[in-house]
Amino acid sequence: MAEIQANGGFDAPEGSMAFGKMANWAGAAVSLALVVGVGVWGYQLVARDVSGIPVVRAAEGPMRIQPDDPGGAAAVNQGLAVNSVAATGSAEPPADQLILAPKPIQLSDEDVAQGQLATAVSSTASAAAHSSGTSVSVDDLVASLTQDAEPLETLQPARMKAPEVDVPGVERGLGRSLRPQTRPAGLQKTSAPAASVSAPSGAVEVDAGSLPAGTRLAQLGAYESAEIARKEWDRLFGRFGDYMDDKKRVIQKAESGGRTFYRLRAHGFADINDARRFCSALVAEKAECIPVTTR
Template sequence: MTNISGALVSLALVIGIGIWGYKLLVRDVSGIPVVRAASGEMRVRPEEPGGELARHQGLSVNAVAAEGVAAKPADRLILAPKPLDLTEDDHVTPAAMVATAQQDQAAPAPVDQTEIAEALETGNVEELVAQLTAGVAPIAETEAEVEKVVATVAETVAAEVSAAERQVAALLDAPGVRHSVRPRIRPAIPAEVTQAALTAETPQSVEVDPASLPAGTRLAQLGAFDSPEVARQQWDQLMTRFDAYLADKKRIVQEARSGGRTFYRLRAMGFEDIADARRFCSALVAENQDCIPVVTR
């Protein structure tokens, strides 16, 4: 029994390995992967082929990231054109003033040139005129039709005016606000304008001796010049341009030597810390003026 059981198990293993090997070979040969095609369009045309415009373009605040300060106002400002007024031809024409259909006029019968010549030779012009005007409405009938159309239009206009008057009367009798109060002009009290006196005088600046400055004083250097007079003149020019920044600052003209050459540094004093001096120089550099924050040693 043991030998028979072992033989059966061995046979089953051999048969199973054979079946598994056959399926493995068949799978590698015939098992081709299938990729399904994507449904829908492969490419979609954009609504804006040139690209969508980014928002918030043209603002002065956009220059802060690149330059550190806001951009200057635009040098040129273009206003919208004035609105065009409608002419009389552009206004809406009431339906009552338009004819419902064009009147048909019978075309005159063609007349032979020979008949015209014979009528002129014999003097029978009345028959020729009657033949030429055959089918044409008389002038009296045309005037009567025009008067009829004018009367119809007048009645229609009068009816529309009466209906409008009734609507206005109904609105006036209805509850609520009948007349809108006109708002008062602001400011109610006109502002008094005082003419400022123009003066060419430059505010007097306080000059500090550079030898009296303690070490660590925060300064802003505005340039270096050949003489102290030129440095002071440059300070006066800067006071004219940047009076809002230099109003509370003190002037320092410091002598320095480098490479056998003597020059004079123009500096401003009156900053709380180095960050304050850097902000001051950033404002001047934005206006194309040289400025360097320094610390005395």
């Protein structure tokens, strides 16, 4: 039994104290390794996000290579009976009928190519000259071969004969080129120039102050004076007379930023859609137009 000390405690064995110290040191080492591992892992994670950018490198060499034989290469040992052993497990039975390959076809002189025929003629001439001991040219050989042949008749090119036209008072040919008759005066087409459309000198002008709120208008621009606005109305009427024929001119004085200007507007629209269609037609011809509403 353990001895009781004066203070009433017990004496701990020395072995248990050594084991406790070892356990403490082991826990401290594990904790330190864990902290170091977490630090290294965090550093690697940051370094990978910063410098670990994936790089896609192009493949070296051509992407496609043309084969030496575009038609493909035939596999060896095709058509053999032994090939069926790997396919079906047994060899094919012997064939019922065997057909030998045909003999090579000999071409006649007229079927031989021109280059081969010239070579054959040269070799024939050389053999004939060698056998006779004299020098014979190709021309002499051709002349001897065509000695009894009858020459073909020389064909003369046919001449095209112009058609004859019977004209009173002219014996041969035409003395003067024919011309179409003059169009009758009643059928002549007269086209008026585009500038012939002029603006009316007395355009109907409506006072801007007399228009009630909510009136649909089309603003054609803003100018420094009323006279310039009226001239611009006449110019636009010359271009778009078909659209502005039933419209009335409105010149409204306005001020903005200490500056006075005059708005040129068109009046006479049934609703906002009518004003939008009017402006669409003018904008399509590169003219300024904005549908507005009086306030």
